[in-house]
Amino acid sequence: MQSLAVWRVVHDITEDDLEHLDTEEGFRLGRQMAANSNVRKQRQVHCDGDLEQPILAWVYFANPQPNPSLPNAAYKKLLVDRAKWWRFPEDYQAELEKIQVAEVDGLR
Numbered sequence: 001m002q003s004l005a006v007w008r009v010v011h012d013i014t015e016d017d018l019e020h021l022d023t024e025e026g027f028r029l030g031r032q033m034a035a036n037s038n039v040r041k042q043r044q045v046h047c048d049g050d051l052e053q054p055i056l057a058w059v060y061f062a063n064p065q066p067n068p069s070l071p072n073a074a075y076k077k078l079l080v081d082r083a084k085w086w087r088f089p090e091d092y093q094a095e096l097e098k099i100q101v102a103e104v105d106g107l108r
Contacts, residue, residue, distance in 0.1 A: 007088040010047060010057050018058065025060045039063050070102040 013021070022028065026037025033039060039061050044054040062068075076099050083093045 005089075005092065007083070007086075007092050008045075008059075009082070009086055010045060010055065027060065033063065036063050037065075070100050072104065073101045076101050 022040065025040070027040050028036060029040075040058050041061060042056055043059045045057045045059070046054050076096070079099070080093065080096050083096055
C-alpha cells in the first residue's frame with residue numbers, strides 16, 4: 001500500500017469551537033469509541049514542514065466502519081476547493097480529485 005502525505009490547515013480555536021467541531025465530526029467525548037464516526041486525538045504536527053518546532057494539535061481520525069459510505073459531492077468539492085485555496089501541492093490536489101462520491105438519485 002502506498003503511503004501519501006496528508007495536508008491540513010491548523011487553526012487556533014476556542015473550547016466552544018472545539019465542541020462544535022466535535023459535533024460536526026461525529027465525535028462525542030465519553031462515548032464508546034466504536035459509536036463515534038471520528039476519533040479526536042492529540043498529535044504533534046509540523047507547520048509548513050518545520051521539523052524543528054512541532055506543535056500539539058487536535059486531529060480527527062476516521063473510525064473504521066464495516067461498510068463505510070462514500071462522501072457526497074458537496075463534501076468532495078469542499079475538500080478540493082480548500083486544497084486549491086490553501087495552495088496544497090498539485091499532486092495532493094490531484095489525489096483529492098480522484099475521490100469517488102456517492103450517487104444521489106442517479107446524480108453525482
